[in-house]
Amino acid sequence: MRTSQYFIATLRETPADAEVISHQLMLRAGMIRKLASGMYTWLPAGLRVLQNVTAIVREEMNKAGALEVSMPVVQSAELWQESGRWDQMGPELLRFVDRHNRDFCLGPTHEEVITDLIRNEFNSYKQLPANFYQIQMKFRDERRPRFGIMRAREFLMKDAYSFHIDEASLQQTYDVMFQAYCSIFSRLGLDYRPVLADTGNIGGSTSHEFHVLADSGEDDIVFSSTGDYAANIELADGIIPDQATMPAAASNKSASKVDTGDAHSIDAVAEKLQIPASKLIKTLIVRSDDDSNKHGLIALLIRGDQEVNEVKLAKLDGVAVPVEFASDEQVESVVGCKPGCLGPLRLPFPVIADRSVEHMSDFVCGANSEGFHLTDANWGEDCHFDTVADLRKVKEGDISPDGNGTLSIKRGIEVGHIFQLGTKYSKAMNASVLDENGKSVLMTMGCYGIGVSRIVAAAIEQNHDDNGIIWPDAIAPFQIAIVPLNAHKSPLVVDVSDQLLQTLEAAGYEVLLDDRDKKTSPGVKFADMELMGIPHRLVVSERGLENNQLEYKSRRAADPEMVPLDAILDFLG
Numbered sequence: 001m002r003t004s005q006y007f008i009a010t011l012r013e014t015p016a017d018a019e020v021i022s023h024q025l026m027l028r029a030g031m032i033r034k035l036a037s038g039m040y041t042w043l044p045a046g047l048r049v050l051q052n053v054t055a056i057v058r059e060e061m062n063k064a065g066a067l068e069v070s071m072p073v074v075q076s077a078e079l080w081q082e083s084g085r086w087d088q089m090g091p092e093l094l095r096f097v098d099r100h101n102r103d104f105c106l107g108p109t110h111e112e113v114i115t116d117l118i119r120n121e122f123n124s125y126k127q128l129p130a131n132f133y134q135i136q137m138k139f140r141d142e143r144r145p146r147f148g149i150m151r152a153r154e155f156l157m158k159d160a161y162s163f164h165i166d167e168a169s170l171q172q173t174y175d176v177m178f179q180a181y182c183s184i185f186s187r188l189g190l191d192y193r194p195v196l197a198d199t200g201n202i203g204g205s206t207s208h209e210f211h212v213l214a215d216s217g218e219d220d221i222v223f224s225s226t227g228d229y230a231a232n233i234e235l236a237d238g239i240i241p242d243q244a245t246m247p248a249a250a251s252n253k254s255a256s257k258v259d260t261g262d263a264h265s266i267d268a269v270a271e272k273l274q275i276p277a278s279k280l281i282k283t284l285i286v287r288s289d290d291d292s293n294k295h296g297l298i299a300l301l302i303r304g305d306q307e308v309n310e311v312k313l314a315k316l317d318g319v320a321v322p323v324e325f326a327s328d329e330q331v332e333s334v335v336g337c338k339p340g341c342l343g344p345l346r347l348p349f350p351v352i353a354d355r356s357v358e359h360m361s362d363f364v365c366g367a368n369s370e371g372f373h374l375t376d377a378n379w380g381e382d383c384h385f386d387t388v389a390d391l392r393k394v395k396e397g398d399i400s401p402d403g404n405g406t407l408s409i410k411r412g413i414e415v416g417h418i419f420q421l422g423t424k425y426s427k428a429m430n431a432s433v434l435d436e437n438g439k440s441v442l443m444t445m446g447c448y449g450i451g452v453s454r455i456v457a458a459a460i461e462q463n464h465d466d467n468g469i470i471w472p473d474a475i476a477p478f479q480i481a482i483v484p485l486n487a488h489k490s491p492l493v494v495d496v497s498d499q500l501l502q503t504l505e506a507a508g509y510e511v512l513l514d515d516r517d518k519k520t521s522p523g524v525k526f527a528d529m530e531l532m533g534i535p536h537r538l539v540v541s542e543r544g545l546e547n548n549q550l551e552y553k554s555r556r557a558a559d560p561e562m563v564p565l566d567a568i569l570d571f572l573g
């Protein structure tokens with residue numbers, strides 16, 4: 001490729017509204033341009049990088065046995081109503097109506113669509129396990145799009161979904177995906193860590209995130225020196241500060257018993273508490289300070305026919321404690337909205353929630369003076385417990401939750417997230433197959449996401465200097481830049497540069513020959529190639545050619561070196 005046929009869109013000035021280095025450099029290096037908040041056009045050089053990342057992800061997914069599909073970006077509301085997420089998802093789900101006044105959304109993720117496909121296509125255990133993936137633009141109406149493509153509204157995701165006859169089969173595929181993710185991030189040349197993670201509104205039980213370590217990361221991850229333990233501090237979201245106390249109305253009245261165990265369907269809980277399920281507005285899992293699975297509390301917000309009028313705290317292994325409100329004002333102060341209004345729930349004391357306030361509605365409920373705190377909030381189905389310690393209290397140098405090594409805390413950028421979904425979606429959407437005995441069983445599912453476009457920004461956060469981006473070779477838009485010096489005065493320099501371009505391209509390199517005319521000084525050319533992050537630079541000059549030499553400079557090295565022209569392939573190889 002020659003610059004004369006290319007679009008070099010470099011900028012000298014740092015754009016004022018770009019906060020993090022990757023955003024600044026992607027604009028300055030001519031990789032992206034902003035269309036609107038959280039929406040970007042990929043320019044040719046940026047798109048090359050994105051496509052290189054995509055190719056690696058695709059190769060490793062294929063190698064791991066996943067099959068590529070492409071699902072619609074626009075999804076119908078019916079599917080989301082079936083899974084229950086139409087109501088659960090907040091404004092991050094961009095909804096709209098078509099000309100027939102039917103509800104649709106732009107896909108932020110595709111569990112519903114794939115589950116619908118598979119329930120229609122599969123009928124026997126013989127078709128399992130299966131794993132399908134796509135690499136596709138997603139849309140999430142992020143409350144605070146920022147850092148350029150790092151937290152965009154439209155972004156490229158690789159999402160895979162696996163289907164199984166049982167948990168054991170899911171575990172196998174989950175392990176294969178885990179390994180595939182490690183291969184992907186290693187091949188991308190990134191310093192990354194897999195960590196235990198929260199399952200958020202995707203749901204399910206076990207999940208791991210993959211984080212690229214970088215100070216600009218939005219997540220805190222904690223890991224042990226032995227490397228055996230790593231988790232996202234987000235797991236402890238919703239923990240209430242020590243000084244928090246329960247509202248005065250939380251007295252010690254006892255009530256019915258609640259089931260114990262890891263999963264509590266809203267119906268089961270309602271039945272134990274002898275409350276109609278329709279009256280449960282929300283169940284919240286509260287964990288006791290000893291962090292054991294079984295000593296949690298489950299908090300239920302209960303409404304009368306029209307109004308929010310009662311909160312119950314039910315011990316999972318014991319007794320439900322009803323909290324009756326004396327007045328509408330008290331309801332409002334605890335629930336955050338007037339009786340009869342089911343707005344976002346809030347507590348009258350501080351809750352350490354996620355940075356994203358949209359999660360607030362999931363993180364309600366309280367602590368009493370004994371220090372009970374909240375870990376999760378789900379509509380009954382698939383409520384789960386994390387056995388991870390109170391990570392927010394963890395300090396650098398502490399022993400780890402698994403008893404080995406010392407802990408460090410670092411900032412990370414979430415570039416991948418894998419989940420064991422269990423039967424959350426297959427149950428809600430009735431996706432079953434016949435097993436060996438001809439009995440109908442719900443399929444067990446996993447899902448696996450990678451933020452393909454976010455990886456581009458994360459790679460820059462880890463690889464840059466004062467002069468610009470330093471791409472890892474595997475994803476660079478061009479691996480080699482050729483800069484001819486004084487080409488307008490030397491036909492020999494032009495000839496050799498052209499030859500070199502041909503030879504290197506024939507050897508499989510992506511090469512950019514800077515053939516801009518003398519109006520562009522060598523200094524500007526060097527600066528542009530460095531800013532764009534091209535990892536290897538060759539300078540062709542009369543002086544060098546006198547000795548049959550080229551000047552080579554690695555983007556990471558301080559100084560150039562001379563290389564014999566006829567040995568260049570061996571040298572680079």
Ligand code: ATP
Binds near residue numbers: 140200417
């Ligand atoms: P985050 O915590 O950063 O909001 P998430 O947990 O909501 O991410 P997932 O639902 O796990 O995201 O989606 C899978 C992957 O998609 C994430 O690991 C991340 O790499 C990427 N991703 C999510 N949201 C965005 C976004 N707004 N812009 C770019 N990439 C994103």
Ligand code: MG
């Ligand atoms: Mg998110």
Ligand code: MG
Binds near residue numbers: 414
């Ligand atoms: Mg996350």
Ligand code: MG
Binds near residue numbers: 209416417
């Ligand atoms: Mg995630």
